[in-house]
Structure formats: structure tokens, C-alpha cells
């Protein structure tokens with residue numbers, strides 16, 4: 001389920017989600033090198049750095065603008081922070097790290113309020129937004145280009161899988177029809193085309209799901225997460241912790257399955273006469289159930305509503 005995708009409210013900056021839980025689970029007061037793989041506006045990063053002078057932070061984001069705002073916010077910790085632009089799946093190369101280098105890793109997935117607020121980035125369904133949605137301006141395909149080039153089958157799959165939209169195929173066929181008449185370049189073009197297919201004014205919650213599905217496809221978000229999780233696990237030192245906040249059920253499922261699999265002693269296919277795999281658990285889950293924000297947080301920050309946090313500790 002695309003857990004009630006929402007654009008939330010316009011905000012001057014991004015309010016970090018589940019901040020107390022993140023700091024409690026990462027335990028930065030132990031000191032060491034921590035990676036914020038999705039540093040965004042630097043809210044979580046600041047709290048991690050504040051835990052003590054023994055903390056060094058590697059700050060990473062795909063979005064150059066996000067890195068700029070993090071740099072600004074974290075100016076007073078300058079000597080203790082290193083910045084890189086890129087995908088967290090490429091952490092090892094970007095920072096030149098070997099196995100066991102990190103005391104903790106945070107991934108706070110999805111987009112920041114800052115990205116949504118900036119009309120020209122095209123993450124929003126507000127009127128006049130270009131259909132861009134790229135987290136990294138270095139990547140080539142915008143949402144408009146995807147909507148122009150994808151087949152009806154590909155678009156249907158995006159809507160069915162990422163938006164859990166039962167009418168995804170019909171919607172995709174309608175959009176392919178609409179783009180023949182007029183290219184889909186702006187949020188308004190897409191909304192008009194969706195309304196023409198469904199024959200009614202579309203609720204904001206439906207628009208949020210459709211736009212979120214396109215964003216996930218444009219940025220290959222699930223591929224990055226699937227590739228990044230084992231890389232980040234192997235960078236953890238014994239007792240090192242990986243904390244992931246997801247905002248979509250498919251992300252959370254991926255994290256949950258990875259943590260369960262890593263926690264098993266034996267991952268051989270059933271029926272083998274003897275164990276031939278690694279033969280030991282790689283660590284343990286610290287959260288048996290996903291941690292969710294309390295009502296006070298979601299009242300204050302509607303974006304937090306869909307957040308699910310899971311944490312894992314490496315055995316080394």
C-alpha cells in the first residue's frame with residue numbers, strides 16, 4: 001500500500017521525523033563515524049553531531065540543493081563533517097570506505113519538504129509544477145520524459161505496483177491517448193489527463209499516490225534501496241547500527257525482509273543435507289515491529305504519518 005502518500009503542508013525547512021528514536025537507536029554518544037545517507041536539510045544529522053565531539057559524520061545526498069542546505073545548517077560542526085553528492089548505494093566508493101568503517105548509518109528515505117515546496121523541482125501536484133521529479137539533476141530522465149516514452153504496459157505497472165492503483169492499466173492507456181493530443185509537461189497537464197480518464201475531479205490523496213508512484217519510478221528508488229542495504233550493512237563495525245525510515249509499504253517490506261534474512265543463522269535452500277551457507281546470523285533486528293510516530297508528532301508534522309522505522313545491529 002502506498003500508505004496515504006501526502007504532500008503535507010508547505011514548510012520553511014524539513015522537520016526531521018522520529019528524531020528521538022533515531023538518536024536513541026543509533027546511539028551516537030558512543031562516538032565514531034556515522035553516515036547520514038539521506039542528509040536532506042540536515043535535521044537528523046545535527047542531532048547526531050550534537051551527541052558528542054567524538055562523532056564524525058559523513059553526509060550524503062543525491063540532491064545538490066539538499067547538500068547545500070545541510071552544509072549551511074551544519075556549519076558550526078565543519079571540522080567533523082564530510083559531504084558527498086551521490087546515491088547511498090555508492091557510499092563505499094564515494095567516501096573510500098572499507099568493511100567495518102562505520103558505527104552507524106541512517107537512511108530517511110523519500111523526499112524532503114524542501115524538495116516538495118520548490119515548485120520548479122516538480123515533486124508536487126500544485127498548479128504550474130514542471131513534471132521533473134529528479135532527486136539528482138545529473139540523472140537523465142524526468143517524469144515528463146518518462147510519461148512521453150513509456151509504453152502503456154510500463155506506465156500501468158508503475159501505477160499498479162507503486163500506487164497500488166487497481167485502475168492503473170486504464171489510467172495508463174488514457175495517458176498514452178492524452179499525450180498524443182498534447183504533451184504532458186506540467187502538473188496541470190497530468191491532472192487534466194487523469195480527470196479525463198476517470199471522469200471526475202480527482203481527490204488530493206489519489207493525486208499524491210499517482211505522483212509518488214512516478215517519483216519512485218523516475219528515481220529508481222526501490223532499486224537503490226535494494227542495492228544499498230547490503231553495501232551499508234557490510235560497512236558497519238561490530239555493534240554498528242543501521243536505522244531506516246520508510247514512507248512506502250514496498251520500501252518497508254524490502255527493509256523488513258533484508259533484516260529478517262540477515263538475522264538467520266542458515267539461509268540454505270530447504271532439504272540440503274548440510275549447511276553450506278554463511279552458517280551464522282550477521283546481526284540482529286533491534287525493532288521487532290516498525291516504530292511509528294506518536295499522534296503528537298503527526299499532528300505537528302503530517303508528513304510523518306506514513307513513517308515506519310526499523311533498526312538493525314551488526315554482529316560484525
Ligand SMILES: C[S@@+](CC[C@H](N)C(=O)[O-])C[C@H]1O[C@@H](n2cnc3c(N)ncnc32)[C@H](O)[C@@H]1O
Pocket residue numbers: 014015016017037038039040041042043044045060061062063066086087088089108109110111112135224225
Ligand atoms: C526525507 S529527506 C531526508 C531529510 C533529513 N533526514 C533531514 O533531517 O532533513 C530524504 C532525502 O534523501 C535523499 N535521497 C533519497 N534517495 C536517495 C539515495 N538513494 N541516495 C542518496 N540520497 C537519497 C533525497 O534527495 C532527500 O534529500
